[in-house]
Amino acid sequence: MSATQKAISISPESVIATIRDAREALAHVDVADDGEPQDFPIPSPPATPPLVSVEVLVYNQACTLRQCVESIVVQQTNFPFEVIIGNDCSTDDSLDVALELQRAYPDKIRVISTRRNVGLNRNARNVRRVMRGVFAAFCEGDDWWLTKTRLQEQVSVLQENPNVSLVHGLTQFYDEKSGATTENALRWKLSPNRFAQIFDETYRVETAGAVCRVKDLLRIYQECPQLIDAHFRMLDTQLFCLLSSWGEVMCLPYAVSVRRYSGQSLSRNDNPLRSLTYHDNAFAMMLKLCDYFHQGHRARARIANHYLSGACQTLRRAFTSSEARMILQTLYPEFRRRIAWLSLLPPPHNRMLRKAYYHLIFPVAKYRNSFCIRSVPNVSQSVD
DSSP: OOHHHHHHTOOHHHHHHHHHHHHHHHHTOOOSOOOOOEEEOOSSOOSSOOSEEEEEEESSOHHHHHHHHHHHHTOOOSSOEEEEEEEOOOSSSHHHHHHHHHHHSTTTEEEEEOSSOOOHHHHHHHHHTTOOSSEEEEOOTTOEEOOTTHHHHHHHHHHHOTTEEEEEEEEEEEETTTOOEEEOOOOSOOOSOHHHHHHTTSSOOOGGGEEEEHHHHHHHHHHOGGGGOTTOSOOHHHHHHHHHHHSEEEEEEEEEEEEEEOSBSSSSBSSHHHHHHHHHHHHHHHHHHHHHTTOOHHHHHHHHHHHHHHHHHHHTTTSOHHHHHHHHHHHOGGGHHHHHHHTTSOOOOSHHHHHHHHHHHSOOGGGTTSSSOTTSTTOSSOOO
16 A cells, blocks of 8 residues: 555545435536526726627636636726636635735626535536627636736737637646746647547646636527536536537637646646546546447547546556446446456556557557557457
């Protein structure tokens, strides 16, 4: 047993029980409305309605919220815009910081706050149904924007190109622990079928760098509510897959936002149990996307490769390879053969190995029509 496992005091049996309990809770999730959240409207609303509504979702991010909002309100535009801060019943001082920012920028900032913690998707829904703008932009409470003209440029693209449904820019990634910043370059070749790339996660769109139309945002809630159930912990993947299927996607060739990695986010959590719960939740959502877009077994296999390999790497921080394999095979019996070879992958210690591992999870073009890597025996057969 590793030091990590001792520190968090979990056993393979408790991991399996926790995931199964979470699945049971999701199957009986209460979808009833929680009533209107508490609203703190703009004290001095502008005479002209805003053209853009910027969504800022907050939960226990008092330390980073000021940097986030101030990077938005300094945008130089020839149109009015509003910033809607959605506080999901934070237990820290996030609401106080939000109201202080509203007093500092009374013509731009609106604050709404839930009376109890309702989760990411319900918090986003509360914000989106009070948007007054024609276009919507996004920034989570621990991220921030770059360049003071990005909003103007992205909105101009949407105004001039009615066939474009999504405009985004590149994103920098800031590691809070090491202080290192890396930039997301256009590493992937952009194809005409941008939807397929976003669905396969071979083309990344970061939420803080995206701008779309509010009518398309609300269309999701009307036409495909099953993809944005309150229990899903992912929100951006469904949004960008749907937007890319409704119109074209355009990308600004420079960084427009920064995403912060703190080790406490949903997608990147230092706690193996929380991280595994997220992977299980995201895996279920991606299979829902497969159903909605009528994707076959090949797409499901690629998704399984991605999420199950992430779960393998997460479990290895706390368990032996055999224990990790046992946990995953118990939770995902329909992918037993795939787990057997995924769990044998060594952790990516160096650059060459990371590159090989990346191409194993995201197959290059010649493998794109394959179930998975051909050199692995007994893996090209269907298991789902």
